[in-house]
Amino acid sequence: MRRDLPSIPAEAFRVGMRRLAAGVTIVTAMHDGARNGLTATAVTSLSADPPQVLVCVNRTATAHDLIHRGAALCVNILAQEHRDLAARFAGMDGVHGPERFDIGTWTTLVTGSPVLSDAIAAFDCVVDEAVDSATHTIFIGRVVGISAREDGRPLVYEAGRFGTFSATPERRPRTGGVRASSTRRRGSRR
Numbered sequence: 001m002r003r004d005l006p007s008i009p010a011e012a013f014r015v016g017m018r019r020l021a022a023g024v025t026i027v028t029a030m031h032d033g034a035r036n037g038l039t040a041t042a043v044t045s046l047s048a049d050p051p052q053v054l055v056c057v058n059r060t061a062t063a064h065d066l067i068h069r070g071a072a073l074c075v076n077i078l079a080q081e082h083r084d085l086a087a088r089f090a091g092m093d094g095v096h097g098p099e100r101f102d103i104g105t106w107t108t109l110v111t112g113s114p115v116l117s118d119a120i121a122a123f124d125c126v127v128d129e130a131v132d133s134a135t136h137t138i139f140i141g142r143v144v145g146i147s148a149r150e151d152g153r154p155l156v157y158e159a160g161r162f163g164t165f166s167a168t169p170e171r172r173p174r175t176g177g178v179r180a181s182s183t184r185r186r187g188s189r190r
């Protein structure tokens with residue numbers, strides 16, 4: 001452990017991390033009949049076998065303790081049409097708690113955690129492990145239920161803005177000053 005090296009200032013860290021474009025999710029939980037959720041981008045796959053995801057939740061988030069107590073959560077990957085939902089579950093429109101679910105269509109899969117019916121994909125998980133680190137808890141979720149759409153463009157967040165993803169055109173390799181064409185035989189001259 002290199003504890004001797006000082007960390008950079010938190011604000012410098014935030015400025016840098018804002019440039020990491022990330023897919024936007026809503027992480028939900030349900031326990032003892034209470035539902036809650038939050039918008040989250042600190043979400044990643046951990047392993048495929050077993051299928052596990054990793055979700056970092058601030059301990060001040062009101063859904064944090066519900067995830068802990070119910071030992072379950074669902075990661076709902078948002079599509080571009082879910083921008084208002086993302087703002088709501090980020091507390092941007094002032095609505096908190098179970099009222100957040102008044103918009104969107106919600107169902108369940110295995111654990112009872114709320115599943116957004118038209119999420120691009122939803123991973124219903126049991127929490128296998130929870131690791132506290134500084135202000136957040138890292139929840140390791142084992143996926144026990146899944147739903148996924150064929151269509152839909154993901155909602156993305158970068159530099160404080162919501163947007164979407166578009167593929168960049170593939171560049172064909174240049175050879176000998178002219179673009180390679182699929183018809184030319186290797187080493188042949190026209």
Ligand SMILES: Cc1cc2nc3c(=O)[nH]c(=O)nc-3n(C[C@H](O)[C@H](O)[C@H](O)COP(=O)(O)O)c2cc1C
Pocket residue numbers: 024037038039040041042043056057058059060061062063089090091092096097157
């Ligand atoms: C795009 C975006 C991504 C976010 N990612 C996370 C995250 O990964 N983990 C987290 O704890 N909070 C994250 N937040 C903040 C929570 O969504 C926000 O604090 C929310 O209001 C917490 O719920 P609460 O109001 O019920 O406490 C994010 C916010 C936004 C706008």
